[in-house]
Amino acid sequence: MAKIAGKKSGLVWAVHISVVVLVVLWLLPTLGLFISSFRTADQISTSGWWGALFSQEQNLVLRTAAPSTQKQEGNLYVVSGNLFVDNKATPAPIGAWGSSSQAIDAYAPGDTADLGDDGRVTVHENGDYRLENNSEFSGSRGERIFVTAELPPEFTLDNYNTVLFSGSTTDSMAKAFFNTLTVTIPATVIPIVIAAFAAYALAWMEFPGRALLIAGVVALLVVPLQLALIPLLRLHLSIGIGKGYLGVWLAHTGFGLPLAIYLLRNYMVGLPRDIIECAKVDGATDFQIFTRIILPLSFPALASFAIFQFLWTWNDLLVAKVFLIDATGETTVMTNQIVELLGTRGGNWEILATAAFVSIAVPLLVFFFMQRYLVRGLLAGSVKGG
CATH class of the missing domain: 1.10.3720.10 (MetI-like)
Structure with missing residues (x-):
């Protein structure tokens, strides 16, 4: 009888496992919410919170500089710069890019896209671009460029602000x-x-x-x-x-x-x-x-x-x-x-x-x-x- 009274229940391990499972089920959503609160909108839409510490491939919509910055080089009118700098975006290597939302990965870095009456644009891997045309550029906004880039992890306090x-x-x-x-x-x-x-x-x-x-x-x-x-x-x-x-x-x-x-x-x-x-x-x-x-x-x-x-x-x-x-x-x-x-x-x-x-x-x-x-x-x- 004394042996029975002093013996631990065989279900102790089940209790411990249950406690661990409940703690994990409670902790994971809270941890995910905490991490997501410091992430940007693009990162949240691209990957889950568990991938916050790794680089993520994201699709960005960037614009070239405004036509008011164009310079004339011989018979050509040229707008040049860096897509990431001009759009105040985080620099990242470009894997593919496009000039249309229907084909955002139509070109590789270094390729030149024909924009018709809007000229030609060349985009390099580091974001440098050259937009040129035989006639003067008009309008108030630059050309849209769709970029696929491998962006590094980014955390911000702007959400709390x-x-x-x-x-x-x-x-x-x-x-x-x-x-x-x-x-x-x-x-x-x-x-x-x-x-x-x-x-x-x-x-x-x-x-x-x-x-x-x-x-x-x-x-x-x-x-x-x-x-x-x-x-x-x-x-x-x-x-x-x-x-x-x-x-x-x-x-x-x-x-x-x-x-x-x-x-x-x-x-x-x-x-x-x-x-x-x-x-x-x-x-x-x-x-x-x-x-x-x-x-x-x-x-x-x-x-x-x-x-x-x-x-x-x-x-x-x-x-x-x-x-x-x-x-x-x-x-x-x-x-x-x-x-x-x-x-x-x-x-x-x-x-x-x-x-x-x-x-x-x-x-x-x-x-x-x-x-x-x-x-x-x-x-x-x-x-x-x-």
Whole structure:
């Protein structure tokens, strides 16, 4: 019997493999989003994030210099230069090029293409070109040249500059970031404060109807959020706290209180009874016991709920849409800003990737700094109850 009790389960390896798989499944998309947030639009459209460190073959549309730069050489009019320099593009060896979008690789480096009335153009491997014609060039723009080149890896901070500091209301997430903080911090602190008092009363104070209140809290855990949205919004509008920060704070507080009270109450019930009884014998009031003994000992449970509440309110879109969003967009949160970017910048994947990573960066920091309290707070009271 002793051998059986001391023997490790044969399924330990399966648990370890499962944990590794879950970590990899979570880590890979996050890593890919992080890398993509520093890549250019051309690189994202050409290859996946796993190829970010390698050179990629890309098709570029470049232009020769404007006709105003032409020079006359005998009977010829000539426009010359370097495609990469003229277009402020990253220099790279050219593998093929073309003068038409239907045949972008029709010519090899060094070949000359006949452009008809627009003359002849020769493009070399390093990007140098010579455009010549028997008659004077006209117009305000140069000729389009389609280039296939092997571009080196490129990373940029321009995406973050566009997302965080752009003056455009459709691109900038700086205001949305602070709006989200304005919503999240009070919506996390308020339910914790209220739930801590309620949990102490339900755990250690004797009063009529306590069992019914506990049963009511448990019942509220299964009430769908969507069921209460419209009635609660009508109530907010009727008392004058409709679409604003106060309304969304109260909404998040109401939706988060059942879990907070249930979690904190289970933890407080498991605290040593002797400590509380000794404090009462020494003449301590319930408020003194709560503030000086219960709260310090309940920090793991408080931190555990704070993580859940913070992540929920930070990533929330539904409650913000119902109780906060106004016509001017002054109170737009980050989740709604990303939705707006999907509509206005749907083809700019580099902007969307950067905006998405900015949105998840703060929850990641909060989780990693407070994760040690998460399991302790969730498991508290799971074996011993009152």
